[in-house]
Amino acid sequence: MDDLLKNFDSYGALALFVVFALPGFISLQVWSLLVPAAARNLKDIIPDAMAFGVLNAVVGAPVFLFFATTPGQTYALAVAALVVLPVFWPFAIKNVLKRLERAGLILNRARSGWDAAFLRREPFFVIVHLKDGRRLGGYYGYESYAGLHPCSGHIYLEALWSLDEQGRFLAPIPDSRGVVLRPDDYHFVELLASPEETNG
Known part of the structure; x- marks a missing residue:
C-alpha cells in the first residue's frame, strides 16, 4: 500500500x-x-x-x-x-x-524614456553628445539597433553623417558602416526627423 x-x-x-x-x-x-x-x-x-x-x-x-x-x-x-x-x-x-x-486604461509599459522612443521602431537622425565634448551624427534606420531594458543605452547606428558647426547634417560619411556606442560613451542623444518624415 x-x-x-x-x-x-x-x-x-x-x-x-x-x-x-x-x-x-x-x-x-x-x-x-x-x-x-x-x-x-x-x-x-x-x-x-x-x-x-x-x-x-x-x-x-x-x-x-x-x-x-x-x-x-x-x-x-x-x-x-x-x-x-x-x-x-x-x-x-x-x-x-x-x-x-x-486606450489610456493602463500606464505606458516602457521602462524608460529610452525604451519608449526606440520601441516605436521609427527611423530618425541622431546627434550623440559624447563625453569628450564631440558631437557624433548618425542615422538610426531599420538596420540599426538600440538595446532595451535591462540594457538600455546601448546603440548601433547603421551610418555616420558629418555635421556642420551648427549641428546640421551635411552628408553620409563615405564607406561608413556605422558605430556602436555604450551608455558610458555619451551624455545624451538628440533624435531628429528622418528623411521619410521630412519628405512626407
Whole structure:
C-alpha cells in the first residue's frame, strides 16, 4: 500500500508538472522574447510560469476533454494544449496590453524614456553628445539597433553623417558602416526627423 501511495505521489507530481509547469515555462520563454526583462533566478520565475500554466489549463482542459474522443485526437490535442497553445498566450496578452495602453486604461509599459522612443521602431537622425565634448551624427534606420531594458543605452547606428558647426547634417560619411556606442560613451542623444518624415 505504501509503495502504491508513493507511486501515486510520483505520478501526481509528474502530471502537475506536465499540465501546469511545462506549458507555463514555454509561455514564459516566449514572453521573454517579446518583452525585454532582466535575468531572474528560477525561484523568481516560478509564480509567473504557474500563472501562465493555470491560464493554459483553464482554457485548454475543456477543449481537450470535449474533443478528445479517439487516441489520435487525444494525442493531437495534448500536443496542442501543452505545447502549441502556450506559445499563443504571450502574443495574445501583449496585444491586449497594447490596446489597453493605447486606450489610456493602463500606464505606458516602457521602462524608460529610452525604451519608449526606440520601441516605436521609427527611423530618425541622431546627434550623440559624447563625453569628450564631440558631437557624433548618425542615422538610426531599420538596420540599426538600440538595446532595451535591462540594457538600455546601448546603440548601433547603421551610418555616420558629418555635421556642420551648427549641428546640421551635411552628408553620409563615405564607406561608413556605422558605430556602436555604450551608455558610458555619451551624455545624451538628440533624435531628429528622418528623411521619410521630412519628405512626407
